[in-house]
Amino acid sequence: MDKEKKHYYVNMIQSQEDGKMAEVINFNFGGHHDIADMVERSKALGFAKDKHAKEFVLAMRFMHHVIKKNSDNPIFAEFAPQFEAFKHSIKSKVGCGCSGK
Numbered sequence: 001m002d003k004e005k006k007h008y009y010v011n012m013i014q015s016q017e018d019g020k021m022a023e024v025i026n027f028n029f030g031g032h033h034d035i036a037d038m039v040e041r042s043k044a045l046g047f048a049k050d051k052h053a054k055e056f057v058l059a060m061r062f063m064h065h066v067i068k069k070n071s072d073n074p075i076f077a078e079f080a081p082q083f084e085a086f087k088h089s090i091k092s093k094v095g096c097g098c099s100g101k
Contacts, residue, residue, distance in 0.1 A: 003032035003098060032098055033061060041094040060087065 012025040035057060042053040067076050067083060 005030055005032060006034060008035060029062075029065070031061070031065070033096070034098070035061065038094075042090075044094055045090070060090070 008029045013021045014024045038057045047053045
């Protein structure tokens with residue numbers, strides 16, 4: 001089964017004291033995971049607020065991506081195995097969120 005690639009654009013905007021908005025961060029992000037589906041599935045984990053499920057999914061996807069693309073970086077030596085175990089534990093509870101699943 002081919003996994004359909006998804007494309008996302010992340011844009012973080014900060015409100016300013018004068019009431020205007022200022023762009024802080026923007027970047028493209030992609031992969032075979034359906035972020036919206038992952039958020040819906042993650043709500044079953046019992047977060048106190050809906051937005052926490054959204055924050056959790058984004059944090060997990062971003063961290064996974066960074067560790068995968070920088071696996072030889074020593075800052076991840078201790079954390080990467082623990083993160084992988086945690087990620088697999090979450091997947092066993094709510095599923096993958098992969099395209100076609």
